[in-house]
Amino acid sequence: MTIYSFWIFDKHCNCIFNREWTLSSDSSSGTTNSKQNSETAKLLYGLIYSLRNITQKLSNTESGNKNDIRTISTGKYRVHTYCTATGLWFVLLTDFFQQSYLQVLQHIYSHIYVKYVSHNLLLPYDLTENQPILMRGQGTRKITNRHFIAALESFLSPIVE
Amino acid sequence: MAIQTLLIINKSGGLIYHRNYAGEKNGLNSNDYLILASTLHSVFAIASQLTPQAVQLNAKRSSNSTDNNFSKGGEKIPYIPYVGMNANDSNNTTNKLNKLGSFMGDDYFKESFVSWNKGGLRQLSTDHFTMFIYQTMTGMKFVAISSSVLRNTADPSHSGKSNTTANANGIQNSTTISYSTAQNSSSDYNSNSSNLQVQIADNFLRKIYCIYSDYVMKDPFYSLEMPIKSELFDKKVKQMVSNLE
């Protein structure tokens, strides 16, 4: 049971938070918010975006509810996604031990993101608001809120192992 | 795990075979499927780019030690007997024409095999279906969309349950035992429940690949990389899919 990295994307396709663990044995290793604009973030976004398009096309339209991706597995790692109705994506890269991290991602959204980002009136909720509409896909702002990061670390570090 | 859709994608990302077995219309035309195939093909390549650093570091470290799955040629998939084969078929010698199997035996192959799919996409689970991808050494992709859905739980006891249902659907009960022995012999990388489905799918899709080489590659009128129109192939694949249900 190991997690490799954790990402949040907002509705403007920006990576607004990322956390990567480089040593699977050490929960304090790795970097925070270092890959916002790197190719990795864009590739990960693109991967999920294209697969979402496919699955939504393939799903039976009569059943009504959207067919969202839960996990994407490759030979080496597994990607868990949780997309909220507000357009946020919570993404977790893990090993194969556990089939579903949906509850973990839901907890991060409801108990950490909403609490420390949505309920914080002192900081913007939409990180791209000062940019003109056409530029919103290239935002560089990210969540640096110390309470959010501390809460996330303490929640995820037992899983990193 | 009932197969809803089967796709075969050639090495340049073109769709060469596509069948729907579920019977329900999902409003996609053949053009949509072509786009879908090429998207899958490109996403497949992207996925291998995204391998996390921790995995890369681990792989480097363990490449020195020999007891490793990735040492040479990729991960070993254990052989799971009679996936997609009808148990009665093997005993019933009278109906030779409809029998599946090749000169290698009635189950096509009887040994574990190496997965050529090293870093690319293998499984995609959504709310409604699971998609499995098997890649051959030549770069072809066999894609199966199955109606089975991940159990929505983090509880290990539940994932054990889904494991047994997968068994009941896919293979005979006797194979559970042989699976567990195969599991013991392979490294701990495979010793988790969720990988079983992938392994069943890989076994199944490899057999489709066997049928492909038997009935498509030996067809003198077939030109490479072109859509498959062989009736025999169609029939055999359909038989195997219906055996899985």
Add this chain to the structure above:
Amino acid sequence: MSTPPIQTGQVLTSQQKAQQFKLFEDSLPKVNQLAFQLLLNEVVPLSMAVEEKVFDDKIQVNESEDQTNQKAEDVDNSDASNITKDIEDKLHITPELDLPSHVLIHQISTTNAEKREGVIKRLQSIGFNIGSKLTELLVFKNNPNIRFKDAEVLLIMKFICRDVWKQIYGKQIDNLKTNHRGTFYLFDYDYRPIRNFVVDGDISDPSLLEKETSLAQPFLEIPIGIITGVLSSLGFKSEVVACKASFVDKPDGTSKLNFPKGVSFHIQIVNQ
């Protein structure tokens, strides 16, 4: 629930009173605590936006007076600017939105003293209205916990700490101190509206805390208004009551992931 029938004229036992009160509470329409909190918090940036609008209107009135004088002189110039303004107006189907809340909150602490005073006054008067009406509601509810025999000030303070605070913030005041001569200190170490407030920055930087407290300061004005409102409706007119809020250190053992400071409300009642 099996409630014994209550006959008129019969003196109720305390248990019956409590039951009756509970029935009444259950029958009241409910407001989601979260929605209420969000609305209450949104009042602060809203007051700032209102202040700005009022200020702009004042200037515009002055300007338009000037313009009528100048109009005869340069018609051409104003025409061009009018046209662009017309186009801008047409581009927005709905009226333009106010600035986002967090910008307005930052503005409160950076704007000039006159405007800040206006915002604080507005917030306090909103709180005052809430407070004076809330007293009526809470007393009217026939709550068995509330007994005002002679409107004693300590009882009223306890009423604020327990019932008013619970009603509005979902928790009670953590600590009440008094010198029995009209001075009261109400401590809330986990003041809900600002609980999750935090600004970006380096935690080792001492000015960070200063910034956070100064940004959160306006959020203390509504409870000040509420306290004076409750006191006023119970007979202590606002002329004899002084109330002021400040940040205090939290006692040890509280969560580090909340707002780093507790709140103290200092109430002074001048004897008549």
